[in-house]
Amino acid sequence: MPADEPQPTTDHGTTDSPTYPPSPEFAAAAAVGADVYDRAAADRLGFWAEQARTLEWETPFSTVLDDSEAPRYGWFTDGRLNASHNAVDRHVAAGHGDRVALLWEGEDGGSRRITYAELADDVARAANALTSLGVGTGDRVAIYLPMIPEAVVAMLACARIGAPHSVVFGGFSADALHSRILDAEATLVITADGGYRRGAASPLKPAVDDALAKGGTAVAHVLVVRRTGGEVAWTPERDVWWHDVVPQASAEHEPVWVEAEHPLFILYTSGTTGKPKGIFHSTGGYLTQTSFTHRAVFDLHPETDVYWCTADIGWITGHSYVVYGPLLNGATQVIYEGTPDTPHRGRWWEIVQKYGVTILYTAPTAIRTCMKWGEDVPGGFDLSSLRVLGSVGEPINPEAWTWYRRAIGGDRTPIVDTWWQTETGAIMISPLPGVTAAKPGSAQVPLPGVVAEVLDDAGAPIHDDRAGYLALTEPWPAMLRGIWGDPQRFADTYWSRFPGVYFAGDGARRDADGDIWLLGRVDDVMNVSGHRLSTAEIESALVSHPWVAEAAVVGASDETTGQAVVAFVILRDGEEVTDRPSGDDADEQVVAALRSHVGAAIGPIAKPRSILVVAELPKTRSGKIMRRLLRDVAEHRDVGDVTTLADSGVMGLIQQGMAKPA
Ligand code: WTA
16 A cells, blocks of 8 residues: 555454354354355346345336446346335235334333334334325435434335435434535434433434524424423424324325335445535345345344344444344344443343343444453343344454453354445445354455455455455445435545445455455544544534634544544634633643534534644645554554654654643
8 A cells, every 4th residue: 555545553363363163053044054155156146136036026127237327336227116115014914913023122211012013003104194294205304313113113104105314323413413404405304302321311302403593404394202201492383293193194004116226315424525425325225135134144033033233223234234124034123222331331231131132233342342341241141042243333353252252142152243334235244154164353255246355556356465455346236326416426435446346445454265354444534433433524623613723633543442533733823712721721621622512513422532732733745634643643653754744843742742641
């Protein structure tokens, strides 16, 4: 890689670590066997067509892949279907209406159990209610909800009428919500009075009110679920209680059959510029691949498994592996509203024990946090129901992998380390639990029907363990269909680094066994606790503060969160800055004010772990900030050769500042 390109940050694990083959009993009962690789390799398109036919189509497709407008690929283009019909009604029609779909656990101790038949009614009623509020096929609906069953119902109701949903994570600020509502031109927002987090009711509706007060939106109505019973401000012509319109609506609803390429949803994610990207997904291809991967990667046996994915619906993992994948497969799943340590650090394990969870899917950052809390916390619960464990969102270091398998999996469960992205829509690289001998720290092999390579700078595949760029060299059904409203950015971001090939933005290496090891992002995207954050977005939040003249943000490695946000700021001098604190603790006050400013602009997850006030930033002679050097400083590494800097004394000063506690 060229020296001035960001380098991968993580390089955990070795090729010759021990492997963990599935037990013969597990392999014998597995939902998919080794033959699936051969079938997919022999006829890739035929394989995906076969997977697509596990869904119910109102109009069957005859075209599998349409590449006439590549890279805007189309899949199953002449077929028609409906996502909510496939996720819910189909199971009721097949006689599984009494099967539990959702085992919901509120943070405050409440719980609800919703069968497929009940879910079908709820979704149909909500779809009728949305229609009566003026939402039509193709209109966009923003969803800003806590982890409550209505979140699932709301997403499926949108899908039922062909209105793409845009779920905005409940931890994002009013500003972030506003820009997403504007970009998608959403006409309706679904929210709640609040939700429970860390033992207290945390309000949500005020952020919607603030976002809409900023103006410019096309929002006609706000549909509000009552969850906490807290006081809410009310705009009578605009705001509507969910309980006033949904339960009263008819449970009869004919789904809107849409073309396979009809956009199912938009989900905003961070890119390398300040503006989040509205990744949008299709219906037919996305459903095909989420259902296949959910069944194959987690070895789902829907009649007996109790599945639990801990992701929030505000992230792609919540879309593909809480809502669509599991429901398409008729799974019974747990949904938990709150935080893992409320009211005690064993809460997750108590839930596993209570519901007899068999498949658990979570993020390395959560596993590392549990490691810190100690093995005796999970040790106090009966976790013997667990039989498959999954990991997603960031590289999992072998130490955490091994701990996960021992402390949670009783030294018995296969672990699937699943690599994918908001853009890929579904899991792309992962072991299959009944087939693959797992190698801790490696996501291992492309799934059947997926073609991935590690490429060198010139675009040639690497097979000898050297670091390179991860690329997906053939289209896949759940691939993003674009960036909402910005086809040029879609082409530039993903398809220009290696022409005709999807560039993932991740560094990787491929070992002699052909296993892929992910090395972290190679662009200016950070990964904090498995959440994607953009350095540019946080920098622009910082410089929007009147005290800040310039800012540079880097992701520094962090033992628990994978990466942490570290910011370097130059303060503004001059007469116009009158309200800046002075005196002994001025720096601390400035740092505290800037952290909360970032929290307000983006959301608490984007608050820098540390902010360093500096006099200068290291820049090349052409004026480009050398983030690599800042990362070296933030990770307490020797910065080495700084002769390309315009002012080589700068780094010494910054390092002295870093040595002081922030
Ligand atoms: C990272 C989350 C290593 C990667 C599903 C990717 C991973 C980004 C893994 C996408 C994994 C995700 N091993 N890295 N198993 N899974 N990543 O869009 O850098 O929130 O590009 O999707 O997370 O994050 P996103």
